[in-house]
Amino acid sequence: MLGSTIINNRQHVGLQRLSALAGLIHSSLGPNKKYKFIQDDTSGESTLVCSCFRIFENLELTCAVGQLVYETIQSHQKVYHTGSGCLLFFAGVWSRAALECIQKGISVAHIISAMSEGMDICLDVCRKCSILTEGLSGEQSQGCTAMSHGLGLQLSKKVIVGASRASNHLQGTTEVVQKTLNATGHRKLKLSRHFCEAKSENVSTVPKLPDIPHIGQGLSHGCIDAMNLVLEASRIQSKNNQKDVSCSIFDVTKVVTCVLPGLPEDHACVLPGCIVLLSAEQASVAYHLKEQHLNVALLNGDLSNTYRHLGFNRPTGIKSISDGSDLSSSSKEEEWLQKVVTLLLNLEVNLILVSGLVSEKVIERCCRHHILVVEKVKASVLKAFANATGAVLVTYATQLSKHCVGRGLRVGIWRDLSGHDGKPSTTVNISTGGNSDLVTVILTSCVHGKLQALEDQxxxxxxxxxxxxxxxxxxxxxGVTEMLCVHHLQKQAEHHVKHCRERNGDLVQNTKAGAAANPYRGVVLHLMADGLIDYISTVMVNTGRLSKIRARTAVSQQLQDYNESLGIAAKFPQLLLEGELEGGSVSSPLKSSEVPAVKIYDNLSVKQEAWRKALDLVFLVLQADAEVTTSCGQNTDCTQENLMML
Incomplete structure (x- = not known):
């Protein structure tokens, strides 16, 4: 699993394993993501993946660090759905930086102190170069501030073309957000096996309408087709909800996906309403109910005799053994089923939407009475239907009453897919019949194994x-934000070295909140900057146009040009990879007139949180390693000044 990485058991094994695990996802970074096959040696089955999260979801992780990495990625993915590769990459490069510091004899306390300060520098750069979305359009001046001019490494021709097409007329001027650090000037570090989402700062001012198509194309990161579907979903929501024209409409909680295997990828589309795939038996019920105003029941949980919500779950693996127990269980299920069906018929319910699973016996019995049952419906969709129909969400079917039943939903047949994929199936559209924020994105592919990746994208x-x-x-x-961070980290590191020399070795520095001087601050900051350079060059290599050496040379050249400028406001032309290859020289960047007006963006909160989680993960493994290698615990007499106890 760790490839050819050699683990030195005499060193900090956790940091080495973290670095090795991070190496597995290098090919999934950047706009040109590469697919991987993961094969199970036992069963011989394989799966197709192209994202960091899916790679680790399909790996058998036996070591503690692997489990910790997966939990971290899982918690990040649950909230942000993007940025997991960035998180793990920086955890890897910064773990190597920490390991190199240890090999240089730098204490754990000094490593944590300097790296925390380095993170503060990077977060401050993000605050200062943030661009307000209000009035942002495609023809604004390049870069977010004077700081960022000349540091743009365009990584994908495909993204460039898509973003160029989305450029619109100037709607406003770029505003720069400059936020200072908090009063103490220190980042609060939380070391835990579970990471909490940090609340991003709201940087809104005067409300203006952002250019959503331009912003969306700039955020596509190579997934042009997927982003076009997102923009279409946003357009439909905006069209159906024109009450509040002062805000930009895109409610991601009211977007659902329907995956249809067997159809070509160009059949992907976006439709208003909730599209679901039904079996042949359910489809016959849908044909019977189509275009009628239906009575609907909404259930939050599973629809089965054995389902109990979290407060009433019985211990698993415990059975009551007695004569005829199977017959008793069967009779109880039949009694419950008869009671539920009778209740539904008395309430004249035609449609049941369930957030969980539905037993086959329930579906079969309901179909006999022309009651359509749909399972695995998103909670946000249930809430939207509840608001539209007046239905009350209940946990158990036996709780239903006439006050819980909603009215007004319609079922329409969208497409019969019986001839595709060899399975009889029909898609239906469940809607309120009027304007609604609910939108369904249809994702299709002839390659069944690719559907998961398309949905993730x-x-x-x-x-x-x-x-x-x-x-x-x-x-x-x-790469602009990362380049700015590299510049400021290197600048701070060089300032520290220069200051130390001027003091003739007397290490006095202006640390925040009167913190003790760190003689290794410059070394650690340089190593953190190297990690950022490694990230930029890796993404450039993944475009398939550059070797690692040429990529790092290009980055170094632009950093050198930036540092040699007359001032921080000096403007430099962007270094395009296409021009670099055609010109054959990284030292001859394109002229300003040859650079297309392209904007590629990153998420502020996602990037900040990915960096925070990456460094917290490194600190957690670093301290765990330190405890193991030094044999120091909380109840020992060892010197603990260099350890932050977990």
Whole structure:
């Protein structure tokens, strides 16, 4: 699993394993993501993946660090649906930086102190170069501030073309958000096996309408088709909800996906309403109910005799053994089923939407009475239907009464797919018949194993747009933000070295809140900057146009040009990979007139949280390693000044 990485058991094994695990996802970074096959040696089955989260979801992780990495990625993915690869990559490069510091004899306390300060520098750069989304359009001046001019590494020609097409007329001027650190000037570090979402700062001012198509294309990161579906979903929501024209509409909670195997990918589309795939038996009921105003019941949980909500779950694996127990269980299920069906018929319920699973016996019995049952419906969709129909969400079917039944939903046949994929199936559209925020994105592919990746790409794009509209700010992409962070980290490191020399070895520095001087601050900051450079160059290599050496040379050249400028406001032309290959020289960047007006963006909150989680993960493994290698615990007499106890 760790490839050819050699683990030195005499060193910090946890940091080495973290670095090795991070190496597994390098090919999934950047706009040109590469697919991987993961095969089970036992069963011989394989799965197709192209994202960091799916890679680790399908791996058998036996070591503690692997489990910790997966939990971290899982918690991040649950909230943001994007940025997991960035998180793990930086956890890997910064774990190597920490390991190198240890090999240089730098204590754990000094490593944590300097890296925390380095993170504060990077977060401050993000705050200062954030761009407000209000009035943002495609023809604004390049870069978010004077700081960022000349540091744009455009990474994908496909993204460039898509973003260029989305450019619109100037609607406003770029505003720069400059936020200072908190009063103490220190980042609060939380070390835990479970990471909490940090609340992003709201940087809104005067309300203006952002250019959603331009922003969306800039956030596509190579997934042009997926982002186009997101933009279409946003357009439909905006069209159906014109009451509040002062805000940008994109409610990601009211977007659902329907995956249809067997159809070509160009059949993907976006439709208002909730599209679901039904079996042949359920489809016959849908044909019977189509275009009628239906009575609907909404259930939050499973629809089965054995279902109990979380407060009443029985211990698993415990059975009551007695004569005829199977017959008793069967009779109880039949009694419950008869009671539920009778209740539904008395309430004249035609449609049941369930958030969980439905037993086959329930579906079969309901179909006999022309009652359509749909399972695995998103909770947000149930809530939307409850608001539209007046239905009351209940946990158990036996709780239903006439006051809980909603009215007004319609079922329409969208497409009969019986001839595709060799299985009889029909898609129906469940809607209120009027304007609604509910939107369904149809995802199709002839390659069944690719459907999961297409769905992941869609949700990544959807949540990027969602978080931008929530943050009301974004970051310059294509490596610009990372380059700015590298510049400031290196500048601080060089300033520290220069200051130490001027003091003739007397290490006195202006640390925040009167913190003790760290003689290794410059070394650690340089190593953190190297990690950022490694990230930029890796993404450039993944485009398939550059080797690692040429990519790092290009980055170094632009950093050198930036540092040699007359001032921080000096403007430099962007370094395009296409021009670099055609010209054959990284030292001859394109002229300003040859650079297309392209904007590539990153999410502010997603990037900040990915960096925070990456560093917290490194600190957690670093301290756990330190305890193991030094044999120091809380109840020992060892010197503990260099350890932050978990």
């Amino acid at each position: 869609f949700w990544a794009c959807a949540y990027r747009l969602h978080h931008v509209l929530k943050d009301k700010a974004l970051l310059p992409g294509a």
